[in-house]
Amino acid sequence: MPRKSLRKGSGLGTAKPSSAPNAVPxxxxxxxxxxxxxxxxxxxxxxxxxxxxxxxxxxxxxxxxxxxxxxxxxxxxxxxxxxxxxxxxxxxxxxxxxxxxxxxxxxxxxxxxxxxxxxxxxxxxxxxxxxxxxxxxxxASTAAKTRYDQVYGGFRECGFQPRSKRLKHGFLNDALNIALRGGIRGQQSRALPEVNLYRAVDVFKRELELLDGIDPEPRPFYSGVVAAALIGLALYPPERVLEFFKKLQNGEGNRKDGRSDPVDAVLNVIQHMTLEKRAAQTTLQADLCARTLRGLLTWLAGPESQRNQYWLKTSIHAINLEPLLGEMKAKKGIRDDPAL
Known part of the structure; x- marks a missing residue:
């Protein structure tokens, strides 16, 4: 989709904030x-x-x-x-x-x-x-700002220079926590140490570079969708995974006889959350990640697979993240790393 400049109208139907009546040139x-x-x-x-x-x-x-x-x-x-x-x-x-x-x-x-x-x-x-x-x-709290600084510092440390609007500002704390722990920090056991965000960026450097290459936009790439992309890119053929997320970004889902393919099913979840003004809520991002991954795996398997129903009439269900996270951590050699 076309990028919007700072000085030009976005063409979106979203109203400008009502409490800001005067433009400042x-x-x-x-x-x-x-x-x-x-x-x-x-x-x-x-x-x-x-x-x-x-x-x-x-x-x-x-x-x-x-x-x-x-x-x-x-x-x-x-x-x-x-x-x-x-x-x-x-x-x-x-x-x-x-x-x-x-x-x-x-x-x-x-x-x-x-x-x-x-x-x-x-x-x-x-x-x-x-x-x-x-x-x-x-x-957010000062701690949240510190986490942002850690992510940005992680970019510098590993030499990652994101160009996409979604990644370049470094707002990846929730996505990295979900991709490594299955939930945002507030959903994790307090007995666990906080994720080392410097190292988390380095662990996912390859996946972040691949995702950045498709120029992800803030919508639909909420934290849960970014986390799903990182996990998917770590586990499955990147060309196919990126194809799925490109379709998601471009709204290229399909429907047949009133049923949705996996891309359309995930887009429906995001649309419903957006209409209910819940899409950016941090507590819902792990569930969005799990639903997006279910869509990805079903799409990768294809319509002929008997394992998962490809064409869906109802909302797509969340997948169990734990086995996928275990497989991803084993593949990256970080299964027993308490900082990750």
């Missing part, structure tokens, strides 16, 4: 670099304050009373410089705050010293859903 940014579509820029504090908040932003005034923000008022040196770094997103020519809402409020109220200039990272997004997903990542 790009002229308010002084662009420093544009690498792979991700911009770095400078702007004044006044221009940042004028930038519309993301509509999901919580009670900023209450959040401004948090302990770490009280400490930020006395920040100096490198810490103060970090506070001058904020994150924005561009959708259809409009720009929104993604990270830095509370600092904006404190600067406006005169409760936090104003930097002379702000350094802004600007992510282009192609839909409201992608904007929301980006916000959720930055709105």
């Amino acid at each position: 790009e002229s308010n940014f002084r662009i420093l670099a544009d690498i792979g579509g991700v911009m770095t820029a400078e702007m004044t504090v006044e221009a940042w304050i004028a930038l519309p908040n993301h509509p999901h932003q919580r009670n900023t005034a209450r959040h401004a009373r948090a302990v770490h923000l009280k400490q930020a008022k006395q920040a100096a040196g490198a810490v103060a410089r970090q506070l001058a770094h904020v994150v924005a997103a561009g959708l259809d020519g409009m720009y929104y705050k993604v990270d830095g809402h509370t600092r904006s409020y404190l600067w406006e109220q005169g409760k936090l010293p104003r930097p002379a200039v702000l350094h802004v990272t600007i992510y282009p997004v192609s839909s409201r859903a992608e904007l929301d997903a980006l916000y959720e990542v930055f709105d």
Whole structure:
């Protein structure tokens, strides 16, 4: 599907966030670099304050009373410089705050010293859903941000330079946890150590490179679908696996006599989750992975196979992930590695 630029309309029917009535022109940014579509820029504090908040932003005034923000008022040196770094997103020519809402409020109220200039990272997004997903990542706990940094650091360590919109920002924490443990961190036993994300990226470097090669988009490549692709590429002939996921991306499912082939069945699951506004919920991603893998295995076996029904009249069922994860870990030699 065609890629959308930062400055052009996406053509999608998704409405722009209703709580952001005023566009802020790009002229308010002084662009420093544009690498792979991700911009770095400078702007004044006044221009940042004028930038519309993301509509999901919580009670900023209450959040401004948090302990770490009280400490930020006395920040100096490198810490103060970090506070001058904020994150924005561009959708259809409009720009929104993604990270830095509370600092904006404190600067406006005169409760936090104003930097002379702000350094802004600007992510282009192609839909409201992608904007929301980006916000959720930055709105999560400090630990989640650290995990993002670990994934990105893993890219650098193993020499992986993703180019696709879905992978290049490094939002793979949930996908890697599902691909290795069968669930996001919150669904795992607390007795287990956290997944070492630096090593996880290295373990799946080949699969990530293959997936990046088909230019996956954020939709339908939610975390569960990415996890399914990593597992599938690790276990089965990559050309065939990539063909399945290309069909998934392009919406090339088939129906016959009211029944869906495996591609269409997985697309139906994603569509229903999207309509119910559940597609990006982290707790549902392991189930989405298991359903996507069932679709992949059924598609690989073909319509003549007696093992699984190829043409489905009802929703596709989740496969048991545990045997597949065991097989994948054995193949990669990491079965007994507690960090993975």
